[in-house]
Amino acid sequence: MSISETSAPTTPEATPVAPTTPATPAAPAPPAAPVAPGRGALRPLGLGDVRLTGGFWGGWQEVNATGIIPHADAWEERVGWVDNFRRALDGTLVGHRTGREFSDSDVYKLLEAMAWEHGRTGDAALDARIREVATLVARVQEPDGYLSTRFGRPGQGERYSDLEWGHELYCYGHLVQAAVARLRTGVHDELVDVALRAADHVCAEFGPGGPRDGVCGHPEIEPALVELYRVTGEPRYLETARAFVERRGHRTLADIEFGRAYFQDDVPVREASDLRGHAVRALYLSAGALDVAVETGDEELFDVVREQYRRALARRTYLTGGMGSHHQDEAFGEDFELPPDRAYAETCASVASIMVAWRLLLATGDAAWGDVVERALHNVVVTSPAADGRSFFYTNPLQMRVEGAPVDPDELSPRAHAQLRAPWFEVSCCPTNVARTLAQLATYVATASDDGIQLHQLAPATIDVELPDAGRLRLEVVTGYPYAGEVEVRVLESLDAPWELAIRVPAWAVGAATLDGEPVPGDGRVARVRRTFRSGETVRLALPMAPRVVGADPRVDAVRGCVAVERGPFVLAAESVDLDGADVGLLRVDPATVRAGEEPGTALVDGVLLDPEDAAWPYGPGAPTEQEGGRRVTVVLRPCFGWGERGPATMRVWLPTR
Amino acid sequence: MSISETSAPTTPEATPVAPTTPATPAAPAPPAAPVAPGRGALRPLGLGDVRLTGGFWGGWQEVNATGIIPHADAWEERVGWVDNFRRALDGTLVGHRTGREFSDSDVYKLLEAMAWEHGRTGDAALDARIREVATLVARVQEPDGYLSTRFGRPGQGERYSDLEWGHELYCYGHLVQAAVARLRTGVHDELVDVALRAADHVCAEFGPGGPRDGVCGHPEIEPALVELYRVTGEPRYLETARAFVERRGHRTLADIEFGRAYFQDDVPVREASDLRGHAVRALYLSAGALDVAVETGDEELFDVVREQYRRALARRTYLTGGMGSHHQDEAFGEDFELPPDRAYAETCASVASIMVAWRLLLATGDAAWGDVVERALHNVVVTSPAADGRSFFYTNPLQMRVEGAPVDPDELSPRAHAQLRAPWFEVSCCPTNVARTLAQLATYVATASDDGIQLHQLAPATIDVELPDAGRLRLEVVTGYPYAGEVEVRVLESLDAPWELAIRVPAWAVGAATLDGEPVPGDGRVARVRRTFRSGETVRLALPMAPRVVGADPRVDAVRGCVAVERGPFVLAAESVDLDGADVGLLRVDPATVRAGEEPGTALVDGVLLDPEDAAWPYGPGAPTEQEGGRRVTVVLRPCFGWGERGPATMRVWLPTR
Structure with missing residues (x-):
């Protein structure tokens, strides 16, 4: 299938925006949208073209504006990730830097969210805040464009001395995405200039003919550079992105505990058959490879990446659209290895999956990619934030075996967990990724x-x-x-x-x-x-909105003998708070009794709650037979995105049948 | 239940061995056995009392003698873990040290294996090798007893500056266990003196009244000090072990990414209801706490730890006896969270489980603890080593979804994996743990x-x-x-x-x-x-030796709709090499057809091999119905310990029924 199967390219070649052009890019204005390919079946519409007028999506956009963005801004100040830039200026950074090696990227991702949000609303305070942080970042940037609070100073590691884990190019990627958001929303400010200098530096160092031939341990610079090419027309950005895509898989990165598949450096992109390793890394890389393929007309590359993603959807994706089965390395599992309790399904992986699906939709015009966007948005991306936008799931399992302990809304969570939403994490990639996605929401309509x-x-x-x-x-x-x-x-x-x-x-x-x-x-x-x-x-x-009973491919071992219930685009879940606190793990349902619940989006199902007794050894003679009887119950199933909002709970999406 | 429920203490108080006594400990000789409590229902027998005369266990003891021990010795030289001691002496250690922070412990664990093996066979070459390494270690020991190749020198961390991950006390624990093996097999050599000096140093630094009140991130010093008390009669060793046991759980260790439960520092031992966190750590701690409880007559502590272990067997143990469901932190999962494909079931955790069960058996006289020892030994501990003792599984899952790539017998494996056995690992705790266990095998009879x-x-x-x-x-x-x-x-x-x-x-x-x-x-x-x-x-x-069909408690979600087959003490597995390479994941069996196979220990079962087609999305309307038909097959099921011996394979213990 060709990149543009349903019609000829419909948009002109990207119009260059001269790096020095102030304020507004040249006409025709690019859409105020996150992906604006130079060719493809469909043309994206921007924030100015589509406006949400309420409802579920509009509500989440409001949560983003009033909750997530100010909350994230406050936390990034509180944990010192913005201060890292201030300390770089006053000389107190080394020894006092806070956050992980990639914390700069979260500052940039939040700037991107603010940029889209400013593009949507014109909020002057957001614009001022972006400019304030951009000025700080600009002063930290070195004369040759290098920019990092983590490397390059006496007492820190040398620049690019740890491409496996250093995340410098990854950070640039998010900086560039923020600049693209500014340009596409009609602003050429200091942030854009910083990003252009950083991008020029990357091209000089890592581009074709440059002195360095490595790749970043975390892809992200790839789609960012193509997007910057699209908005500026500067071919070096595309060439460098293409070089990164082609270089990966040739083992320029060191072997690590998780193996090189972790950062997709085990097999070249165009030779791989499966998405593998760290899910966010794999999906960001796919987005970048599709961008390169679209802009260079490389149909072979396009088809390979689309096939990888297609196989991931057929074999490595949860019912919710979540991706990633392994906690250890935040990675895809093997085909059909989809345990609901140990689902990692990182919020960021669904953001990245939407990035890939959207690119495929624009390129091919196939409406089916919109199904993927819908599923991941309604069942993962908006599952992460609480209704007030002030706490988040990092992972999004489909079963919670034990009630989580209440989380202190003032305490930094040291780790990714999914028992209850936490206000902020030491690795806090997800909240800012949700923020930038929700700010763009209208552009996916x-x-x-x-x-x-x-x-x-x-x-x-x-x-x-x-x-x-x-x-x-x-x-x-x-x-x-x-x-x-x-x-x-x-x-x-x-x-x-x-x-x-x-x-x-x-x-x-x-x-x-x-x-x-x-x-x-x-x-x-x-x-x-x-x-x-x-x-x-x-x-x-x-559309028919009755609840639907669904089953899984027999190769999904982990949910054998179970059904799930969907209603509309929602995957539903049973939660212990709807069972007087009884463990939902003991629920056994009769799928024939599934019916609509009274509350919107809910369903009801009849079943029993088992009351098994422990044996000294939980394995016994003969094929297992479930206990007869048990307490008869009728359970309300609710959209899984809202689980955990009512306090500690056990939860399950896949329900064993009697 | 009391510590000694079936009879009064039968052994006299441990007889002191003066630290300076040369060559042979005082009579009556302690049993040449790994655990010799001062009281309990049953008295252990030593290597001199019980001799294996062939068969399955005798065969493994021979593999240990001719394969595992010399193989481990060669690899520890090859990867430089013995050289670390040489480098400490010639001043070239810093900057050239190899191995992880705990590599000294593997040198000591191998010395322990050699000590038991020497006790069993009197092999003079082993004795000479122990003395050679002991002399090296003795020269590295500092005057106050401190001993580490990892800390304490200029350019290294300060001693005890990282109790969370530094493993210094853990290393001493294995050193002491090696010394105990020497003393119990009638040898008081330089290794014993080194261990006594190290133990005295630990008591002075960490014992009651000492300047340090921490615990080690990895328990092991606890059972080791009690064992040294048993063999020497020196009460400080017991008191210090008791202090470590009581101190843990009071959050003296820093919080880490995995949480303090990882090293059981979240809740005091006698207040905890479950084994949790890192499985080997939890079980070593249990062994040490039981040792303290037995020697101090602390029935409350004894009962609490026994109840924790009993609950772990009832809710957190695999059919094979393996423990640990999480790869990320090598940890116990929640109750009934026992995925066969993602089973970690580290070899060392089963060694540790045997340590606990054996202590309970000696203390209570309850024969049922022998069932636990038998299951873990036949299905995990001997699953790890290949039949030639020259490659090992680190983890022991009950399902392998994809064939592993052949492993180079000359290549160090950078990570714990279970696709095929590897000759040595960067973290190579398991081979030496298997070696010391197999060398002691006769003492469990x-x-x-x-x-x-x-x-x-x-x-x-x-x-x-x-x-x-x-x-x-x-x-x-x-x-x-x-x-x-x-x-x-x-x-x-x-x-x-x-x-x-x-x-x-x-x-x-x-x-x-x-x-x-x-x-x-x-x-x-x-x-x-x-x-x-x-x-x-x-x-x-x-005993009835027909194959047996077994099922799991309905709360073990991951094996719903499956049966396993056991024969004698063996858990059996289906392997793709017995199915012409077909994926065993596609097998569906009829449990009623299970019958004895022709080869010893095997079974046969009839079933079908499904041939499902991929859908674009693996979830569909209605409760799942398995494909009718499929290719009819009869499969031989073999003891799982031998899986992977015939090359790359897929494998599964739990077989879905039709």
């Missing part, structure tokens, strides 16, 4: 082609866009989705020209959805209406 | 009381012992166990006095075993014959 609008996510929103073949369109999406199944698209403004409205039908609704009261035509996966719309017309999609 | 012999393990052996009430006895055990079920005990010599022969009936044979052709009387768990035996008489125990 829809895309455009020359003669159409594609609605990928079913969220209440307004869309205001100019199509080459149909002129300016204004739409409004009205829906109670993900809790209700009616989606109404109102055409507020449309010129006298035909265009196509294409709405993704979620995979679970295919065959049962209706379009304006009739079965969705064709294969049912996309509801398409092509005509000359009049202003005021509506299109209605209706 | 039988114990004595005033008027009886208890046969705990059914191995061909001779037993030659003097009983207080019955005088000298000589027995011979003739059996093809663990492959055959007939066990004949021949009384070669017995005086004209009554005594009791008590033979443990393995738990799985209770109710079906016969004693001289009749059902075993009483509860059937111990076959007892009390009479005045004449020389030449025999007692015959017959």
Whole structure:
């Protein structure tokens, strides 16, 4: 399949933005969106084109604005990660630096979140805060562009002396992403200049012909440099990103305890068949490789990476869309090794999975990639933050065997755990990754082609866009989705020209959805209406919202004999707080009794609670037979994203059947 | 239950061995055995009392002598762990030290293995090698007894500056265990003097009234000091061990990424209900706490630790007897969290589990603890080494999803893995732990009381012992166990006095075993014959050796819908090399067809091999239904200890049923 299978490239080559251009990039303005490829089936829409108007997604965007972003900003000050830059200036850094070797990246990721958020709202205080931190960062940057609070000073390691774990290029990657967010939202400030100097430094040191031929232990610079190329048009950025992608897998990094697969340096990208090793690393690399493939027209590379991701979805992904089965190295497990209790499913891995799926969607136009985005967003990304945006899961298991101890909202959590949400972690990559993703949320709703609008996510929103073949369109999406199944698209403004409205039908609704009261035509996966719309017309999609019982491939050993329940895009979970504190591990359900619950998005199921007695040895003669009887119960199952909000609890998504 | 429930203490208080006594300890000679408590229901027998005469255990002892010990000695030289001591002497250590912070302990553990082996065989070359290394170690020891190649020199960390990870006291523990082995096998050489000086130093620094009040991040000094007390009679060693046991759990160690439970410093020993954290640490601590409890008559402490271990067996132990479900921190999981594929089940944890079970057996006289020893020995400890004793598993999972890559017999393995056995590891605690355990093997076969012999393990052996009430006895055990079920005990010599022969009936044979052709009387768990035996008489125990189908407690989520097959003491496994290379993950068996295989210890089972096709998404509507059909196969199941001997393979112990 070609990169652009459904239509020819629809966007012009990226227009260079001269590094010295102040304030606003040259027209045509790039979309205020995180991925803006030079070619592909679909054109992304920016924050100015799509606005969320409430609902589930709009609510999370509000949590981000009022909770997550200020909370993260306060914690980064509190734990000294911003102070590291101040200390670098006043000479007190060495011996007093705080945070892990990659803590600079979290400062940059939060700047990126703030940049998108400023682009969305125009909030002057956010703009000022970005400029304040950027000034600090700029003063720490060395004359040749090198920038790190962790390396390069007397008493620290030499620059690039530890590519395996040093994360310098990874940090630049997030710095560059923040700068891209500024440029795409129409601001060329000091942050952009810092990032451009850093990127130029990377190209000089690591680019083709440069003196260094290593790669970073943590991919991220790869997609960042391509994005910077897209927004500036500077080919060196693309060439250097391509060099990094091609270089990885040739064992330039040292072997480590987890093996070189940990940072994907075991096999070259285009020779690998599977996503493996550290999940976030693998997925960031995939995003960067897809970006390189798209911009260079490298269909072989594109197809290889897409196939790796396709296999990961078929064999190495949790029902929630989470990825990563191993705690030890935060890594993918083997095929079908998907233990719900030991699921790592790091929040950042789902952010990264969305990055990959979105790139595939833009390149190929295949609406199915929107299913992946929807699943990971509703069941992992928004599971991480509490409803107030002030505490987070780092890992997102599908079963919790023991109640966690209450977490002190003022205490730094020394480790990634998933018993209850914690306010901040020593490794706090996830909160800032959630923040930047939620700030971009509107940009995942829809895309455009020359003669159409594609609605990928079913969220209440307004869309205001100019199509080459149909002129300016204004739409409004009205829906109670993900809790209700009616989606109404109102055409507020449309010129006298035909265009196509294409709405993704979620995979679970295919065959049962209706379009304006009739079965969705064709294969049912996309509801398409092509005509000359009049202003005021509506299109209605209706999705079946009854709870659904799902099972797993028989090769997923860890959930044999279990079912899960989904409703709409939500994966549901049973929680002990809905069972008078009884251990949900003892629940056995009758799948035939699954029915809608009274509260939105919930389901009910009948079952029993076992009351087994311990034997001295838990293995006995004969095939196991479950205890008959047990206490009969009816349990409410709720969307898993909200679990743990009501205090310590045991939880499980996969429910053993009687 | 009291420490000595079945009889009064039978051994006199330990007889002091003056630290300066040369060559041979004072009479009465302590048993040449690893645990010799001052009180307890049963008295251990030494290497001189029990001799293995072949069979399964004798064979492994031979592998140890000809394979494991010389192999480990060569590797410890090759990787420089002995050279660290040489470098300490010639001043080239700093900057050139090799191995992890605890590598000294592996040198000491191998010395302990050699000491027992020398005690068993009198091999002069082993004795010379022990003395050669001991001289080296003695010269490195500092005047105040401090001894480490890792700390204390300019350019190294200060002594005891990192109790969390430094392992200094842990290393002393293994040094002391080696010295105890020397003393108990009748040798007082320079190694003993070094250990005594180190122990005195520990007492002065960390004992009651000493300047330091910490504990070691890795327990081991605790049982070692009690054992040294037992063999020397010096009460300071016991007092210091007791202080370490009581001090742990009071958070003297820093918090770490894994939490303080990792080194059991979260809750005091006598307040804890569960074994938790790093499995080897937890079990070594349990052994030491039991030793302290026995020697101080602290029944509360004894009962608490026994209850912790009992709960671990009921809820946190694999079918193989392996312990530890988490790779990340080599730790126990939660109750019933026992994934077969991600089982860590470190070899050392089973060595440690045997240490605990054996102590409980000696203290209480309860034969059931012999079941635990048998299971861990036959299914974990001898699973680790290859049949030639020259490569090892570090972890011992019950399922292998992918074939491992062949391991270079000349290459140091950088990490613990279990895909195929490796010749040596950077963390190589397991091979030397196996070596010292196999060298002691004869001492686990039988114990004595005033008027009886208890046969705990059914191995061909001779037993030659003097009983207080019955005088000298000589027995011979003739059996093809663990492959055959007939066990004949021949009384070669017995005086004209009554005594009791008590033979443990393995738990799985209770109710079906016969004693001289009749059902075993009483509860059937111990076959007892009390009479005045004449020389030449025999007692015959017959055990049912048909393969047995076993299931798991319904709370073990990871093996729902599966059965395992055992035969005799062996847990059996299916391996892809017996399925023409087909993935054993696709096997579905009919438990009703399990029957004996032709080869000793094996079973056959009928089933099918599924041939599932990938879906784009591995979760689908409705409760899962397994594919009908599949290729019909009959599979041979073999004792799991031998898996991986025939090259790369997939493997599984728990077999899904149709």
